[in-house]
Amino acid sequence: MRSVVVVLAIIAIWELACRLFSLPSWLLPTPSAVALALAKDFGPLMHSFLFTFKLTLGAFALALVSGFVIGLLAHLSRGFRQSVFPFTILLQTTPVVSIAPLLIIWFRNNAFMALLTCAWLVCVYPMISSTLAGLGKSDTNLQRIFTLYKASVWKRLWHLELPSALPYILNGLRISGGLALVGAVGAEFVAGTGGQELGLAYRLLMAAYNQETARLFAVLVVVSCFGLVIHVLLSWLESQVLRRLRLKDSSATTG
Amino acid sequence: MSATATRQMLVECESVGLRFASREVIKSFNLQVSSGDRIAFLGPSGCGKSTLLNLISGLLSPTSGRVNRILEAEKISFVFQEPSLIPWKTVSENLGLVGDLIPQTTSSMGETILSLLNRVGLADRGNSYPDELSGGMKMRVALARALVNSPRLILLDEPFSALDDVTRTRLQDDILALQRESAIAYILVTHNIEEAVRMCDRILVFSRFGGLLKDYDFSSGVATKSIDSAQQHSERVQKLRDEVRQAWSDVSTEGVLRA
Numbered sequence: 001m002r003s004v005v006v007v008l009a010i011i012a013i014w015e016l017a018c019r020l021f022s023l024p025s026w027l028l029p030t031p032s033a034v035a036l037a038l039a040k041d042f043g044p045l046m047h048s049f050l051f052t053f054k055l056t057l058g059a060f061a062l063a064l065v066s067g068f069v070i071g072l073l074a075h076l077s078r079g080f081r082q083s084v085f086p087f088t089i090l091l092q093t094t095p096v097v098s099i100a101p102l103l104i105i106w107f108r109n110n111a112f113m114a115l116l117t118c119a120w121l122v123c124v125y126p127m128i129s130s131t132l133a134g135l136g137k138s139d140t141n142l143q144r145i146f147t148l149y150k151a152s153v154w155k156r157l158w159h160l161e162l163p164s165a166l167p168y169i170l171n172g173l174r175i176s177g178g179l180a181l182v183g184a185v186g187a188e189f190v191a192g193t194g195g196q197e198l199g200l201a202y203r204l205l206m207a208a209y210n211q212e213t214a215r216l217f218a219v220l221v222v223v224s225c226f227g228l229v230i231h232v233l234l235s236w237l238e239s240q241v242l243r244r245l246r247l248k249d250s251s252a253t254t255g
Numbered sequence: 256m257s258a259t260a261t262r263q264m265l266v267e268c269e270s271v272g273l274r275f276a277s278r279e280v281i282k283s284f285n286l287q288v289s290s291g292d293r294i295a296f297l298g299p300s301g302c303g304k305s306t307l308l309n310l311i312s313g314l315l316s317p318t319s320g321r322v323n324r325i326l327e328a329e330k331i332s333f334v335f336q337e338p339s340l341i342p343w344k345t346v347s348e349n350l351g352l353v354g355d356l357i358p359q360t361t362s363s364m365g366e367t368i369l370s371l372l373n374r375v376g377l378a379d380r381g382n383s384y385p386d387e388l389s390g391g392m393k394m395r396v397a398l399a400r401a402l403v404n405s406p407r408l409i410l411l412d413e414p415f416s417a418l419d420d421v422t423r424t425r426l427q428d429d430i431l432a433l434q435r436e437s438a439i440a441y442i443l444v445t446h447n448i449e450e451a452v453r454m455c456d457r458i459l460v461f462s463r464f465g466g467l468l469k470d471y472d473f474s475s476g477v478a479t480k481s482i483d484s485a486q487q488h489s490e491r492v493q494k495l496r497d498e499v500r501q502a503w504s505d506v507s508t509e510g511v512l513r514a
Contacts, residue, residue: 141339148312148328149356163343245343246386
């Protein structure tokens with residue numbers, strides 16, 4: 001409730017400051033002008049939003065599955081961890097803008113796939129690292145009991161390691177969710193859409209190119225709200241699962 | 256080690272040694288554990304007491320010597336310093352997990368769990384989750400879990416060190432009563448002389464460098480049930496305290512065992 005008041009206060013001060021100092025609209029439009037642009041462009045904006053939404057959701061789903069599988073394989077196999085896993089660090093250290101041109105060449109006839117791959121590259125690493133970290137965090141005493149009674153790998157995973165890893169996996173999921181949107185918008189900035197569909201990044205670029213700052217802000221509002229909804233939904237999911245499993249939030253211990 | 260004809264040997268350590276890289280953690284350690292034995296490993300933190308439990312249970316393999324286990328791993332149980340219960344499972348499910356891990360214990364598991372919870376005074380808490388229990392209750396659940404597989408040897412890895420006095424005494428009484436009723440042997444890892452004397456009739460004192468300093472056998476050839484009197488208890492504690500301090504001062508001036 002307090003944050004809503006703060007937002008409303010900022011909007012009011014912003015509106016007043018623009019009018020008081022007669023700031024040109026190309027430099028800083030008033031919130032009312034932004035709201036007007038948002039209402040005027042609502043249809044096309046929603047069309048672009050749907051494209052970015054599909055891209056974000058696709059990248060996030062891919063990251064969720066592939067990140068979990070890679071993290072699990074790295075946990076289960078020392079050979080995999082020592083040979084293949086180090087290369088996944090490249091996913092985090094290589095800027096996606098430097099890979100985008102290559103992806104555009106490879107997916108020449110499918111711009112969506114090029115964008116999806118770019119966005120996936122941005123958001124998959126937190127899932128991999130949190131899955132691997134979480135699977136190694138189960139109670140050491142319980143591990144001793146499982147080892148003593150020669151529990152199979154699957155029993156150990158099912159009864160102990162996977163549930164113990166959930167706080168970390170859900171934390172990674174929340175970070176990946178936010179990065180999926182960053183990746184989707186960033187990928188479209190770099191690679192474009194091949195003229196097939198127009199995402200929110202395209203609208204941002206066009207508004208900036210035409211110096212239609214109010215429109216630019218209107219797109220920013222949509223992108224920010226989308227990011228906020230992703231964060232809130234994944235945080236809610238995280239708290240529900242952890243409460244149900246009576247587990248503690250991993251961010252409390254990992255910072 | 257005094258062993259009567261009726262007592263069966265469970266584990267034998269023969270010149271067991273363990274080396275991590277260049278550090279020798281355990282040096283030529285010998286021990287026979289028979290049914291009904293109540294043995295304490297007394298020593299300061301980091302002297303290798305818990306490592307010895309891992310060697311005895313088979314969780315670790317010695318780098319020299321050998322550990323002969325006459326009993327199968329399924330007949331060994333652990334109780335740790337922390338209860339280490341699974342938070343998303345109820346008390347009954349925590350106990351039932353052992354049945355999942357050791358298939359032969361699954362028959363009439365429900366009855367076994369109920370009887371064990373009754374045994375530790377928690378019959379009405381089977382459906383509770385660990386975070387709904389006090390620290391002492393959790394430790395009693397941990398003890399009940401250690402009994403699900405009808406063990407012949409229980410390895411107690413400092414299970415009382417995080418408990419308050421009342422809860423500690425209650426849990427110690429539970430274990431002593433259990434041991435009186437059956438031929439279960441246990442090894443208690445502790446750094447508390449009082450506790451070692453109260454719970455055990457054989458006390459192995461370790462130096463902080465992992466060597467065995469003294470081996471006290473108070474059983475006098477007969478498996479005693481418990482400390483006979485308060486006076487006898489005090490005498491043993493005093494004797495042990497004096498001798499341990501003397502032994503410590505011979506080896507190192509660092510660190511003092513707490514009584």
